[in-house]
Amino acid sequence: MSTETHTHVQGAKHHGGPLIYTANLFALMFLTVVTVAAASFNFGSANVVIALAIASVKAILVGLFFMHLLWDKPVNAIILIAGFLFLGIFLMFDFLDVTSRNNYLPRNMPNMENATPAPDSMNPLKTPAPRPLDPAPAKAEEHK
Amino acid sequence: MSTTLPDIHSHGGHDEHGEHNPYHQHHFATMEQQFDTSKLGMWLFLVTEILLFGGLFVGFGLMQHRYPQQFIEAHEHLKQDIFGRPFPLYGTINTLVLLISSWTMVMGVNAAQTDQKKKTVRYLVLTILLACVFLGIKYVEYSHKFHDGLLPGIFYAHQSEDLIKGTHGYATFFAFYFMMTGLHGIHVLVGIGLLSWLVMRARRGDFSSAYYTPVDLVGLYWHIVDMIWIYLFPLYYLIS
């Protein structure tokens, strides 16, 4: 597997070059202007999406050209994508949780506000429950 | 199941002219293998950076979800008054500065690859200067926040009608603002350190088309720092 080619120039070929890099810089600056401009309009919740989409295009440009991923061994790009992928997993499941926190009651459940309150004897805050785990010797009868 | 052959790589590390590259490490068969390996290692490290920052991005997103109104109000304080309209002046300028520094960086790498030693030094120094400009602007921005008491957690001391102290969400916004831009700023500082080291070595004439690994790897690091800012900028300065 270890490469057996011997090149006296490290990394063999060089792609890219000043022209491409400069063009890339102008594309990135242009996109910056676009995203600033887009933010001054109100597209509602689409603003976030637009801003992040433009940011991602910029990130891809940086990766492909400045970081040479376009010409590199694919494994490096795969590593980068894996990073974003796992971050996406993290983000997705967290949002799955927080966006569905309060709507778990089934539709046909009686409105809790009008429900008859439970008797105090069932309310652990009002009736201190027996604390069998207290240091005080737990009496055997208690657990019969 | 396996046999041994005479060391077929005994000539590894020597180029066709039979010279030994002084940077060649003994456990790699060839210089190219060594370069590829270093690069792979750097990419793996960059991914850990992405996930480190990523945790903060996720935290920011979730807290914004929790306090949407407060985050919008707080974020207005990252803007400046330009011709009577709020505009994220510092943020925008810094974005452009970092982008240009990424360009000087990649030009420096290119110069190293093509044996242009003077140019290498020049581009690296330029990159350092731009990084300093970035940090200078950050300093101005931070001192405004300090002055206004827009600080994280227990330090939050804003005295005015809006963003009343004690309301949940405001201090959290600025906590994230300082954590994320601060961590990013630390990375810029580290970058300046690394770039200075490169300048020193480049002036000594260490780098050439036969060996430029450190320039390339620091370049990758520098671009990741830029990439993170590319996401920080809209999230903090633009979205409302």
Place this chain on the structure above:
Amino acid sequence: MERAVTSGARIGDRPRPKKNYLNETRGFKSWALTVDHKRIGIMYLVGTLCAFLLGGIFALLVRLTLLTPAHKIFGLQVTAETYNRFFTLHGAVMVFLFIIPSIPGSLTNFVLPLMLGAKDVAFPRLNLASFYLWIVGAVMAVSSMIIGAVDTGWTFYTPYSTTTSGTVTLMTAAVFVLGFSSIFTGLNFIATVHKLRAPGMGWFDMPLFVWGMYSTALIQVLATPVLGITLVLLMLERVFQIGIFDSRIGGDPVLFQHFFWFYSHPAVYIMILPGMAIISELIPTFSRKTIFGYRAIAYASVSLALVSFIVWGHHMFVAGQSQLATVVFSALTFLVAIPSGVKVFNWLCTMYQGNISLETPMLYAISFLMLFAIGGLTGIFLGTLSTDVHLTDTYFVVAHFHYVMMGSTVTAFIGGLYYWWPKMTGRMYSEKWGQVSAVIWFIGFNATFLPQFILGSRGMPRRYYNYLDQFQPLHVFSTVGSWIIGLSLFMSAAVLLASLRKPADAPDNPWGGTTLEWQTSSPPITHNFEDQPVLENEPYDYRPKAVTH
């Protein structure tokens, strides 16, 4: 029969080289500044075993406290706070200082480059840095125990961890440092596997140990950074009250659990995958049979690593996450069982009709199979919502994760240590006493933890220092079991250390293994191989054949 042919154990088949990695250079500096993966492996081994000892002492103290419901050790009162510290230190030391770094840092560091036919890991200096970070982290963690106290449990749940007194900040900083140690190890192994395989060794010619460690390394690199940032947030919340985890100041405590388990569920696979990796070597070697389902095991390793990232919510079923998330995480949790099952069945099929010999490492491997089956299956109970609501935070969970972490990973670790000991030290140990230690280990382990399943299902909560009288018989059983475990470990230490007193006697290949580490001398020379090995056959080829040398 086959054994005599494939085994390299023929005396005199190659003269033992005078110089090896142990005696080539001498003195403290030659160790402290070494970049040799084998020496770093040895140092990691010594370090993590010290941590194991420390964690073990706290474990015995926990068990002693629970010997009676009166929470006394030899008549001395143990307060609730002291007990909290006992189990916190036990858990934190075992998890962060022992299980996570031990197999990667010690055995893998030693063996992985040898298995690949490489001269070293990809980044030798980073390897040493990882070890020193471990030292720094260990010193910080231990000093946080000495100068103060940590009573949060190894999970550092908020808001308790942000409000309790004590040296929680120092402890979390320690774990942060240890995280980077772990990242560097993983990063190194990934690069090594990608780039330093011997000529002719394709991905599917690698030993399965390497596949297991590669999967582990993926998790180390992809999950640990999130732990790092979680701990930073926790420290900032504690010190500056930034308002993210503490609901008093507007935070969301459940968020902490998301952050924590996003790392820590994958982290349990940082713990078990290395164990499985070792077992994949022991079973074919001592069954003299080609591994059954090579590719299935390789893919199962990687898919376990990937699946481990999407199930973390099963630790939060009753913590206040949404019901939708709960159901989704429960369903996904069952996925984990598939690759685990694939592995177990492939190991069993490897043994089937094999020429099994019950040397010490194999006895540990067989214990692993039984204990992992119990640990994995009880995981299914816990992943099932309706049962977990009853079992969560009880001794059932304690028993579950001890069956997987200790019964499986530590068992495999000890087995692996016995297996590679001759390679690492050049010495054979007393086989008979090794076998005895394995049997005692198995008995002691089950005596300690089987009763805990029963305790838990009857309602004994975890992390309490006293209990109802009716639980006492099972607790006594469990505590006595912990002494048996201690005895077995003591025996293992004695058996292995005793072997160091005699001159080097181990042949290059005492077990007749087929992977490359057995092709070099015992102990190996500093650069591992005299000549660059070249791979010709697939791994685990035990077919009889003519003498190759």
